[in-house]
Amino acid sequence: MQITIHRGTHQIGGCVTEIYHEGHRLFIDLGETLPGTSQAAPLVIEGLTQGDTSRSALFITHYHEDHIGQILEAQLQIPIYMGKTALAIYKCGKGHLARLLQPNGVNKFEQILKRMADVKTFVGGAMLSWGPFRITPLMVDHSAFDAYMFVIEAGGTRLLYTGDFRGHGFRSKALPKLLAVYAKDIDYVISEGTNIYRPVETESESSLQRRFMDEFRQNKYNFVLMASSNLDRAFSLYHAAYQTERIFLCDSYQKRLMEIVASNHGIYSNFYKIRQSIYTPPRNKKGQFYFPDKLQRLMQAKGFCMLIRDNRHFWKAVSQFDGDADQAIYYSLWEGYLDEKSPAYNPNMKEALSNYPNYKSMHTSGHCDIRTLGKMFRQVKPRKGIIPIHTEHPDRFNALFGNIAPVITLQDGETYSCNEQ
Ligand SMILES: [Zn+2]
Ligand SMILES: [Zn+2]
Structure with a gap:
């Protein structure tokens, strides 16, 4: 198995991750960079935005724009998977915007609605098989409703992709129980780190x-x-x-x-x-x-x-x-x-x-604080490593969590080969 974070190793947002195994490419999220972030060159990704896409699929963790905002860049034949309620909410939002712009003819939001028409949906805890991969979505608490972590397994490697989540929401208590059941024997955690420089604990x-x-x-x-x-x-x-x-x-x-x-x-x-x-x-x-x-x-x-x-x-x-x-x-x-x-x-x-x-x-963050991150890593105990994503400070992970598992900091576009480790 190989992991490539095409975007998101050193920024909050714009996430695109690829998990590659035996010729199959499993992409997770296709996000817009956050407003104001200096816009890099447009994303060109083999098997996603161009080239042979016959063995590619795209899984979306949740409907925030920094995870789904560039959905129209995915080639048309690529199957897209998303949470059932999240999809309904996302379509409702785009439908609302499309109606506001109606007099101006076909707009981006209508194109998105068209693209979302045949999205396949999943529900928490129900494992899906796609190519050589087995993917189990775990519903988490986040400021987007119906957001997911994924446990992904292929070729004997198991990884947990956290997406955006938190420990101080109304539904956060479910997470340790879900991890205990579904996230055993994990080799790698690809983890968000939005609040890595914020106070240790966040208001519930x-x-x-x-x-x-x-x-x-x-x-x-x-x-x-x-x-x-x-x-x-x-x-x-x-x-x-x-x-x-x-x-x-x-x-x-x-x-x-x-x-x-x-x-x-x-x-x-x-x-x-x-x-x-x-x-x-x-x-x-x-x-x-x-x-x-x-x-x-x-x-x-x-x-x-x-x-x-x-x-x-x-x-x-x-x-x-x-x-x-x-x-x-x-x-x-x-x-x-x-x-x-x-x-x-x-x-x-x-x-x-x-x-x-x-x-x-009067607000509290949609992202986990440092205490919650540490608790999650200690529970999951990844055997081979923690890979930071969705953070401006991946370097900080090592000082905080390096004693739990090796921290592997990648650059955007760099490919990490799990098998060689
Ligand atoms: Zn995000
Ligand atoms: Zn989010």
């Missing part, structure tokens, strides 16, 4: 939810700026609203995403059941939200939590409560978007937020 989603509930008790008109695809956060806020006797509002797109999760996962967990109303304010012809009298009366009587995104229509909706002492704005996204020094700096969002200087930052 449940602690964040408790803080939101405190806020909702104190403030009546709550607007939370967050990512629509962060569905655990959306459900967390939904429950926080009803437990503090506020009503819950979002736009119809966000509601559709929540309904997808509810219909696929509500049978397994009450957390994903929608039992109380999700109110969706209608829009006028210009796309602006308005609150009809009945809804407005309810909002004023009960107070509310409304999920918003950074666009003019949402900010206009927020402004209807400007000047009211009960209005509260929360920023529930990564701080990097507001940091002028960050490559992903978003000046428009910063400007919109500057109208609300008292906004509160």
